[in-house]
Amino acid sequence: MKLAKDTLKDGFTCPKEGQKDANGQLVVHPKFAHPTDCQRFYVCLNGVEPRDLGCQVGEVYNEESQRCDAPENVPGCEDWYKDDPAQAAKPQKKNRRR
Template sequence: GFVCPDPAEVDQPGVFTRHAHPTDCRKFYVCIEGQARPYGCSLGTVFNVDSLQCDDPENVQGCENYYGELDVKTLKKTQTHKKGNRQSSSSDEAPSS
């Protein structure tokens, strides 16, 4: 599994860091005090290692074709609609920094 950086290497105690999943563009880890916690981006987005946030696939090198032939705009609308109806769980998205 994913191993977080040593907490002693983090500049400020209590600060979390985000790290890309090694094989899945939509997934990432949040490390809090050396413990890795898995998270995932909303449908239609992928994790951007430059901004450390979820982003459109075309903005993330190597993840441009993550969704293949699926229409990303339609996926995002579906996700937004579900959130509006409270059918979607946001528990897999990381806290904002």
């Protein structure tokens, strides 16, 4: 089965309706949280061409700020790295998120 250029392997496609910023302007490259992986997110280049991207280890994607952030700042992703011994030993940095 060959996938269309605008569909990723996991089935994600960019929404047809554009995403607007806080000022009501159309976002050129909108971002969307991955549904099951706190570390990953999608970017829709020019609103139509999807890319699957991820945050560096130790961070998760914050849909509200549209940035990678500390897990404790993202509801539902607070424990994303709890089973990772390398991350458990690191002091958590506090950033304002969500």
